[in-house]
Amino acid sequence: MSFNIEDYLQRRKETVDRTLREYLPPDKPKTRLHQAIAYSLYPGGKRLRPVLCLAASELICGDYRNALPVASAIEMIHTYSIIHDDLPSMDNDDIRRGKPSNHRVFGEAVATLAGDALLTDAFYLITEKLFEEGVSPELILHVISIISEAAGSEGMVLGQMFDLEIDRHRPFCVDKISDVYLMKTAKMIIASILSGAILAGAKEKELLKLKSYSEKIGIAFQIKDDILDIAENKDEIQKSLDKTKTDTHTYVSVIGIEKSEAKVLELTNQAIDELKSFGKTPNPLIEIANWLRERKE
């Protein structure tokens, strides 16, 4: 039977959704804070980060169940980052996943608090649920360390800071953009994959390869997002390519769509190469890398 990546992603996404709903029941939230949390957490998007976490766990030990609490916590952290990034003082986005963004519905104060709560509760969830499951305390600490480092002032938050500070009216080099993408997007993708692998008992050598894979698909993912953004807003292509007028802060705006697509392909292939020595076929992480490159949304 051949491996169907769409099926695979759908099944894992459903598992993540089921676990999240168990930990944070979306029905009858107790307070307006809990309502706001549920609003952004459900129905959610692709659940890419938790699915990568599960896939990494599966690659190492053939099972992914141990990683479910961490996968859920990672989605909570991703959701917090989206709520805060959408705030008027940040990216000022009114729409997220086809519906009004959190602050448009609940107001800025509640949206800020919902993000704060999701971030904090994520650490509580990892600690409590993994301990209940009998995971070794050392491994739990390793996972908390990796995730908090990736999400904090040397990771995702710094990436959002870089993004805010970019002077959108000056030319911008590709290396600097890669740095922003690494911080803003890839660091949490790396943490998702490593934490799944660590809980499955991955060896140091395996973690190094997975780290390199994750970094490459993390940056490729963000470049692909830029390309899709352009495709979605065709009217704005010319505007985006006109460096004297507008944004110069994406890969596409600096090197154009064609070269950006070539870069995504190059990074994807390099990422896949890192995983060949694992010997497993089909390898879900290889399939996911190709799927991410080819996706249309």
Place this chain on the structure above:
Amino acid sequence: MSFNIEDYLQRRKETVDRTLREYLPPDKPKTRLHQAIAYSLYPGGKRLRPVLCLAASELICGDYRNALPVASAIEMIHTYSIIHDDLPSMDNDDIRRGKPSNHRVFGEAVATLAGDALLTDAFYLITEKLFEEGVSPELILHVISIISEAAGSEGMVLGQMFDLEIDRHRPFCVDKISDVYLMKTAKMIIASILSGAILAGAKEKELLKLKSYSEKIGIAFQIKDDILDIAENKDEIQKSLDKTKTDTHTYVSVIGIEKSEAKVLELTNQAIDELKSFGKTPNPLIEIANWLRERKE
């Protein structure tokens, strides 16, 4: 030699400051994000929560050094909560500790990110530093669990949510106000004291007494703050007492200054009673409870 509480608090505060400066050097911050973090972290206030954490550790094992990383992390979480609470969409405070609040200097976006980073980095610090010090992983997890629960959607963040939702133009009962104070203030004070005690090897019975002590001084602390707020703004006393016109959401505005002071005394004495069986004299936590009740600012 008699115990001088002012000296004691000053010495412990200096130790906390020294440790924070070691972990988060205030000089030459790398980015504007790190500048914003340092701006709110230094020079800081009384450092009450970390000092309580150290005092609890000291009460149990005679030493407080093990608790220094957690004490620092607790101050980082407290600082994050202050930065976010001051935001225009929340309490909209322009001044904090005698200087412009974080968002007045760095803007709302950077202030939001500085808070996010402090909260996240606090968990990284606890995990890494306690592990480096050779603290048992089980104890580290216990501390992370207690702190994340106290700070999250069932603790401090929920308290801030309650505070935002209070209808300031309707009479308000004392029990509801106590609930808000428990969530908003006391939960993190409880977590500070318990985490110090846990790291020092406190037994379950000791933790129960310390929890009861912490809850009482946590609520007393917030009522005392209300009383001091009124004293600072004498012109506004009448306004605050006039329920038809203004706030009805503090202890003082509902039951008046005299009864509020009696409540602070009652809670303080109950808290102190919980600690008598520890037998230690002087007991810094007893001295701190009395000092908190008598403080003038």
